[in-house]
Amino acid sequence: MVADYLTIAEAAALIEKKQLSPVELVDSRLARIERLDRRLNSFIRVEAESARAAARAAEAEITGGRYRGPLHGIPIGLKDIYETKGVPTTGHSKVMIDHVPRQDAESVRRLAAAGAISLGKLATHEFAFGGPSFDLPWPPARNPWDTERTPAGSSSGTGVAVAAGLVLGGTGSDTGGSIRGPAALCGLAGLKPSYGRISRAGILPLSWSLDHAGPMAWTAEDCAILLQAMAGHDPADPASADRPVPDYRSGLDGGLRGVRIGLIRHFYETDNPANPATKQAIEGAAKQFEALGCTVREIRLSPLADWSACGVLIMLAEAYAVHQANLRTRFTDYGEAFRDRLALAALIGAGDYVQAVRRRRELVAELAAAMAGLDLVMTAAAPSEAPRFSEVPKFGIFERPLLTMPFNVSGSPAMSVCCGYTEAGLPLAFQLAGKPFDETTVLRAAHAYERATPWRRRRPPL
Numbered sequence: 001m002v003a004d005y006l007t008i009a010e011a012a013a014l015i016e017k018k019q020l021s022p023v024e025l026v027d028s029r030l031a032r033i034e035r036l037d038r039r040l041n042s043f044i045r046v047e048a049e050s051a052r053a054a055a056r057a058a059e060a061e062i063t064g065g066r067y068r069g070p071l072h073g074i075p076i077g078l079k080d081i082y083e084t085k086g087v088p089t090t091g092h093s094k095v096m097i098d099h100v101p102r103q104d105a106e107s108v109r110r111l112a113a114a115g116a117i118s119l120g121k122l123a124t125h126e127f128a129f130g131g132p133s134f135d136l137p138w139p140p141a142r143n144p145w146d147t148e149r150t151p152a153g154s155s156s157g158t159g160v161a162v163a164a165g166l167v168l169g170g171t172g173s174d175t176g177g178s179i180r181g182p183a184a185l186c187g188l189a190g191l192k193p194s195y196g197r198i199s200r201a202g203i204l205p206l207s208w209s210l211d212h213a214g215p216m217a218w219t220a221e222d223c224a225i226l227l228q229a230m231a232g233h234d235p236a237d238p239a240s241a242d243r244p245v246p247d248y249r250s251g252l253d254g255g256l257r258g259v260r261i262g263l264i265r266h267f268y269e270t271d272n273p274a275n276p277a278t279k280q281a282i283e284g285a286a287k288q289f290e291a292l293g294c295t296v297r298e299i300r301l302s303p304l305a306d307w308s309a310c311g312v313l314i315m316l317a318e319a320y321a322v323h324q325a326n327l328r329t330r331f332t333d334y335g336e337a338f339r340d341r342l343a344l345a346a347l348i349g350a351g352d353y354v355q356a357v358r359r360r361r362e363l364v365a366e367l368a369a370a371m372a373g374l375d376l377v378m379t380a381a382a383p384s385e386a387p388r389f390s391e392v393p394k395f396g397i398f399e400r401p402l403l404t405m406p407f408n409v410s411g412s413p414a415m416s417v418c419c420g421y422t423e424a425g426l427p428l429a430f431q432l433a434g435k436p437f438d439e440t441t442v443l444r445a446a447h448a449y450e451r452a453t454p455w456r457r458r459r460p461p462l
Contacts, residue, residue: 002028005165005459008222012070015062022062022073026055026117029075033119033166036462039147041139042160044080046120047087051075054117061115070225070249072115077161077170080121081128081204082108082213091127091204094137094333095326105202106237107171107213107230114229119167122157128173128206129154129319130338132389140389143186144460145426149386152181158216159186163460169217169226173203175210175315176397177404180431183216183416185386187427187455189446190216191223194437195411196241198227199234207318208239210311210408219456220415220446224248227439243437251440252447257293259445260374261286261432264299268380271304272400275384281420281428282380285449289378292448299370299377301406307363308401311409313348313356320345337394360409367410368435375441377433379403381416385426404431413439417446418455425461 002024006014014020030048037043058073083089083101090096104112112118123141125131131153132140141156143149144164151159155172159182162170172179174192183190191214198213205211215226228249233242263286268274274282286296301307320327320342323334327346331339371377380403393399407414414433421427434442450456 004032006168007218008070008074008168008225009219011074011168012225015073016067018062022055022058022117023052025073026051026075026119029119029166036164037166040142040144040160040164042123042141042157042164042166043077044090044092044121044123044138044157045088047118051117051119058115058117068115071111071229074116074168075119076111076116077120077122077158077167078108078118079124079155079158079171079173081124081173082171083202084108084118084121087121089121089204092124092136092138093126093335095330097137101202103202106199106234108202110232111229116229122161122170124155124157125153126335126338127204127323128175128178130335130341131156132392133335133337136335143386144462145187145386149388149426150185150392151386152185152382154178155182155216159183159188159190162186162188162216162218164462165459169215169222172214172216174212174214174408175206176311176402176408179214179216180381180404180414180416184381184429185427187418188216188218189220189223189415189417190214191227191415191439191443192407192413193227193231193439194241194413196239197437197439198230199232199237199240201234201236205322207315209318210315212408220417220443220450221249221252223415224252224443241437246440248440248443252444254444255293256289256445256448259294259376259441261289261294261296262299262370262374262377263296264301264377264379266300267304267403268383272383272403274380277422278380278382278384278428282430285419285430286378288449288452289445292452301370302363302366304401304403304406306359307406307409310356310359310363311402311405312397313352314360316342316345317348317353320348340394364410367406367412371435375434376445378430381429381431385422385428407433412436413442415442415446417449420455421458
């Protein structure tokens with residue numbers, strides 16, 4: 001019998017030793033989806049037949065001595081903005097409900113080449129922006145720790161499916177926090193790599209200069225495994241970086257002695273005040289890093305409102321450019337949350353956008369200067385545990401500055417890491433950010449923290 005919860009690394013070790021069959025593993029996840037997802041709504045579309053066929057092929061390859069590596073035979077899910085050949089990719093929207101791509105997104109192709117098996121398409125906030133919404137063709141995903149609460153977005157389905165053990169990992173996208181938000185509220189590990197590290201070719205765009213693709217999984221080690229397969233230069237993405245891809249997994253165990261961390265406390269103490277449980281958990285995490293040999297010192301940057309306003313304005317302007325034609329002709333085919341938020345972008349002038357881009361250059365330079373003597377920075381990933389659906393405001397991004405947006409503005413690698421639970425058993429998280437293209441240090445620090453703390457041993461009480 002296959003365990004309800006396995007990490008990618010655990011399952012891969014069993015598969016490589018031929019102690020676990022990819023067929024058994026995929027069948028166990030499909031059965032779990034059938035049993036649990038009617039309450040969680042993490043999947044838009046389950047592709048059971050093709051997944052089983054891929055599992056049989058993987059088993060035959062592995063039995064024949066053609067093991068591809070740690071993703072071979074591993075069941076994952078794809079956020080439904082990642083295009084999949086012959087399988088609808090809808091953006092969770094009526095606007096694209098009949099869209100069937102002719103080819104896979106580049107990152108989907110790379111994951112398949114590594115042997116990963118897609119179980120289907122996962123829920124998202126509409127076009128990675130509008131949600132949680134109850135007026136779309138599919139319901140919003142629900143947080144497995146408490147189904148009356150949001151899993152955050154926009155990579156909501158991936159966060160839910162990973163936390164609930166329906167898949168062992170999955171893909172997300174992050175324009176202002178859409179990987180790190182669901183990772184934080186669902187209690188998993190979510191990495192937004194450096195801008196340009198993973199190709200976005202074949203991923204539905206929201207904001208060309210802020211969009212990042214990345215992995216979501218239960219542990220930093222699993223994120224490293226997924227990143228290894230997804231990363232690399234792709235000429236089809238104009239922003240793709242032609243940079244060497246290191247061996248992320250081998251870099252996990254170097255230890256943290258001498259690593260220098262800057263704690264951006266004002267982001268979550270005054271700029272977007274976190275609740276007491278979150279602040280206490282982050283202070284505990286900072287002490288744990290010191291115990292692991294790091295030096296942690298407080299640093300200050302421009303107010304979080306500056307970072308958030310800059311990023312949100314750029315995001316809105318670019319998203320409006322993507323959707324302008326459909327907004328004019330199919331306005332009511334969008335969900336209320338998406339169309340009402342994006343309609344405001346019609347009021348943004350060229351001068352506003354240019355000034356935001358200029359401010360962005362100043363903020364990027366400021367962060368680079370602040371990190372000259374540091375290896376990582378650390379701050380909150382979310383101001384609290386997951387709120388109830390009824391507590392999520394339509395225009396929340398304008399009411400409180402986004403804790404995650406600074407690292408979209410900078411393009412830095414940033415990761416959400418679980419750092420405890422509330423008395424009610426809801427996950428809390430901090431985020432680590434590194435220098436451009438230094439995902440290795442971010443992952444190493446997150447991995448060391450996870451190994452030193454008990455939080456990875458706790459799963460939703462489903």
